Amino acid sequence: MLEYRIDRRSGMATYLQIVHQTKQALRLGLLKPGDRLPTAREVVEATAVNPNTVLKAYRELEREGLVEARRGLGTLVRRSLGSAPVDSPLHRELVDWARRAHAAGMEREDVAALFTAVLDQRFKGDDT
Numbered sequence: 001m002l003e004y005r006i007d008r009r010s011g012m013a014t015y016l017q018i019v020h021q022t023k024q025a026l027r028l029g030l031l032k033p034g035d036r037l038p039t040a041r042e043v044v045e046a047t048a049v050n051p052n053t054v055l056k057a058y059r060e061l062e063r064e065g066l067v068e069a070r071r072g073l074g075t076l077v078r079r080s081l082g083s084a085p086v087d088s089p090l091h092r093e094l095v096d097w098a099r100r101a102h103a104a105g106m107e108r109e110d111v112a113a114l115f116t117a118v119l120d121q122r123f124k125g126d127d128t
Contacts, residue, residue, distance in 0.1 A: 001036075001038055002022065002031060002037065002038060003038075003046060004017070004021050004043055004046065004047055005017075005021070005047075006047045014049050014057075015053050015054075015056040018043070018053070018054065018057035018058075019057050019060050019061060022057070022061055022066070023061075023066070023081055026066065026080050026081040026082070027080075027081045028084055028085060028091075029080070029084070029085035029086060029087075030086065031077050031080070032077060032080060033077050033078060033080060034076060034077060036075065036077075037058065037074065037075040037076070037077070039075075058075050062075075065078060065079065066078060098111060101114075
């Protein structure tokens with residue numbers, strides 16, 4: 001089951017962190033159609049966030065057509081996103097690259113900045 005990690009220092013609204021992490025799990029294939037998201041109560045117990053924050057995130061995901069709330073069943077995934085499963089060769093290459101970057105002394109923020117710069121350059125206007 002998906003476990004949310006809330007970073008209170010990130011500057012990003014808590015509900016958006018939940019939305020973002022859910023979408024990331026959908027893109028990576030960690031969540032599939034029919035899977036159940038944690039209940040609001042489970043998220044509150046694990047993260048100490050306000051229940052209304054969790055419900056706001058789930059409503060946003062529902063508005064986007066990614067999940068649906070079903071009485072008695074909880075919030076279920078309706079559809080997946082992307083095609084980047086965690087067991088793909090590209091994932092393993094990226095893990096190895098991140099390991100080398102860390103060994104070279106790069107901080108998490110440095111790696112994120114470098115990766116974002118490359119993504120911005122490579123996917124600018126969807127040029128491949």
